[in-house]
Amino acid sequence: MSQENSFFNSHSSQIPPGPLEDKWESAKFSYKLVNPSNRKKFDIIVVGAGLAGASASASLGEMDYKVKVFVIHDSPRRAHSIAAQGGINAAKNYKNDGDSIKRLFYDTIKGGDFRSREANVYRLAQVSGNIIDQCVAQGVPFAREYGGMLANRSFGGAQLSRTFYARGQTGQQLLLGAYGALMRQVKKGTVQLFCYHEMLNLVVENQRAQGIVTRNLITGKIQSFKADAVLLATGGYGNAFYLSTNAMKSNVTASWRCHKKGALFANPSFVQIHPTCIPQSEEGQSKLTLMSESLRNDGRVWVPLKKGDSRSPQDIPEQERDYYLERIYPSFGNLAPRDIASRQAKFQIDKGYGVKGKVAVYLDFSSAIKNQGKDVISERYGNLFNMYERITGENPYKTPMSIYPAVHYTMGGLWVNYNLESTIKGLFVLGEANFSDHGANRLGASALMQGLADGYFIIPYSIGNFLATHLKNSFKKETFKQSEEETNEQQDKLLKLKGSQTVDQIHKKLGHILWEYVGMVRSKESLIKAQKEIKELRKEFWDDVFVSGESHDKNQELEKAGRVADFLELGELMATDALTREESCGCHFRTEYQTKDNEAQRNDKDFCHVFAWEKNRLNMSWILHKEELNFEKIKLSERNYK
Numbered sequence: 152m153s154q155e156n157s158f159f160n161s162h163s164s165q166i167p168p169g170p171l172e173d174k175w176e177s178a179k180f181s182y183k184l185v186n187p188s189n190r191k192k193f194d195i196i197v198v199g200a201g202l203a204g205a206s207a208s209a210s211l212g213e214m215d216y217k218v219k220v221f222v223i224h225d226s227p228r229r230a231h232s233i234a235a236q237g238g239i240n241a242a243k244n245y246k247n248d249g250d251s252i253k254r255l256f257y258d259t260i261k262g263g264d265f266r267s268r269e270a271n272v273y274r275l276a277q278v279s280g281n282i283i284d285q286c287v288a289q290g291v292p293f294a295r296e297y298g299g300m301l302a303n304r305s306f307g308g309a310q311l312s313r314t315f316y317a318r319g320q321t322g323q324q325l326l327l328g329a330y331g332a333l334m335r336q337v338k339k340g341t342v343q344l345f346c347y348h349e350m351l352n353l354v355v356e357n358q359r360a361q362g363i364v365t366r367n368l369i370t371g372k373i374q375s376f377k378a379d380a381v382l383l384a385t386g387g388y389g390n391a392f393y394l395s396t397n398a399m400k401s402n403v404t405a406s407w408r409c410h411k412k413g414a415l416f417a418n419p420s421f422v423q424i425h426p427t428c429i430p431q432s433e434e435g436q437s438k439l440t441l442m443s444e445s446l447r448n449d450g451r452v453w454v455p456l457k458k459g460d461s462r463s464p465q466d467i468p469e470q471e472r473d474y475y476l477e478r479i480y481p482s483f484g485n486l487a488p489r490d491i492a493s494r495q496a497k498f499q500i501d502k503g504y505g506v507k508g509k510v511a512v513y514l515d516f517s518s519a520i521k522n523q524g525k526d527v528i529s530e531r532y533g534n535l536f537n538m539y540e541r542i543t544g545e546n547p548y549k550t551p552m553s554i555y556p557a558v559h560y561t562m563g564g565l566w567v568n569y570n571l572e573s574t575i576k577g578l579f580v581l582g583e584a585n586f587s588d589h590g591a592n593r594l595g596a597s598a599l600m601q602g603l604a605d606g607y608f609i610i611p612y613s614i615g616n617f618l619a620t621h622l623k624n625s626f627k628k629e630t631f632k633q634s635e636e637e638t639n640e641q642q643d644k645l646l647k648l649k650g651s652q653t654v655d656q657i658h659k660k661l662g663h664i665l666w667e668y669v670g671m672v673r674s675k676e677s678l679i680k681a682q683k684e685i686k687e688l689r690k691e692f693w694d695d696v697f698v699s700g701e702s703h704d705k706n707q708e709l710e711k712a713g714r715v716a717d718f719l720e721l722g723e724l725m726a727t728d729a730l731t732r733e734e735s736c737g738c739h740f741r742t743e744y745q746t747k748d749n750e751a752q753r754n755d756k757d758f759c760h761v762f763a764w765e766k767n768r769l770n771m772s773w774i775l776h777k778e779e780l781n782f783e784k785i786k787l788s789e790r791n792y793k
Contacts (some may be wrong), residue, residue: 165570195217196378202322207611208220209333211611212342218341223348233322237314237319239325240255242255256272259589262597266590266780269781269783291317351642358576359624361626364638390403411766417761423561428559429442431510443532450519455473490591491792514554564580566778581610583598653696664722675743682730735753763776
């Protein structure tokens, strides 16, 4: 159930006035500053230490704020940012092939199917070059050309080379750079690091964030921490689908608990399906493995022309192959954006052209190896090829990879204004946890760009402006005590569940519902069915799930139960959001709204908005708020990659 209201006005987004190119410089000049000697007086909490959280913590610590960082793992080095393979975009134009800030901005807006906030995206493009300089200075080992210049390669949704990379380990190398900067501040004493802590509640007083409540995952202790501002950098919610490319501990709980305290949740149905993943091999599998989009630079995607062709790929001659992305999208070919490439793979398989038990398509490197040599391909993708062979037992130098789309990234997240502040004062949201930059589809190699832009180059300015214009928090013991009691009550409620099903069984059922009815292709009928089945499953969870162990102890079943309870509520909102948006755009593909060529058909007249949902605290329903999207530099048009 949902109803519509109007939270937003012309000032809600805090977008600076003036020309698009000048907005960020105008904002920085207009921001109030905190005197260096006064920064030590302010306490800042950062939840999450992936690229966005680690870079923000290191930057704020360097500025002499008192920072506490909370990590769900044993070390920030285990953050899911480490899994990013292919690269990071920046408008450096090193290849001299026509790149610019304006073109990166345009590609990102178009890639998101005109459903992102223009001012945020332009700022992202502006600071992109600074990110590369920062990381090089930290010693990140980007690939280089023979002469020593940083190398670039192409990625989906662009017709030029702007992606900087470190083989297939870009996320790992960037995270190590941010981690080193973070640990420098830990040693200096400006940053305190709390590992094995999960945020379970946000402390709010007078609609301002006061701090957080965490559970120590080793001892089970519930504890609250005070702060003048809270930064949330906890990643996305793709694991609602159970099977995804996300790390097993990736979850929505921190964001969702903030949502339940009043932070609006924006565009929750905008979930990216990545086209090049290793297909599920068995029922008991707990996650899926991503194969980098960079592989589509040299790999060619195809299916047999004959339905149900069971021959090995080497026995299928060229004239009996359909390189369908090259056929349908000749301008972009195999580098069509992720949402388009994923849907086309599904369409081919649904029509009976799938391979490997009809659940995959081929990604073939034989032409690249023949034309460029095995050594060149090995230098570019060797570690990815080795990973694929270890998982599947097949050698991609000799046999095409078998790939299928999988849930990968979430464009939706907590709503933030231009300053990255949520609808709760003093709660800022960075990286994948917010909604702001990618619209309805993220271009490849832009996640790392956004995370580091938010942490290194945006939040240090906007947090200073907030702290300079607000008095220090006046903390009330009663507020923190009440928040801790709420958290303990939630834990006790979960521990009282002594049904017959495991948490994982319920989670798998939720994943099946979301994948089948809120996945790559949606319809009014499927979304109504998803709403109904998720409501029933939520009741089944609270009636029949079994949670073992105790609260004040290490208890992974209790951890999972809390996360799945949140996923169940989020899942219903995802279906509601998708049902309410009566158009197709980017990853959100409604069968009722498509062109004659089966492409997404937007409705700019009625749906050129951000959908931001407020939780109705009285019952399981939401209130819809719409932020109008205005475009100064971009002309709305049908997204065309042909």
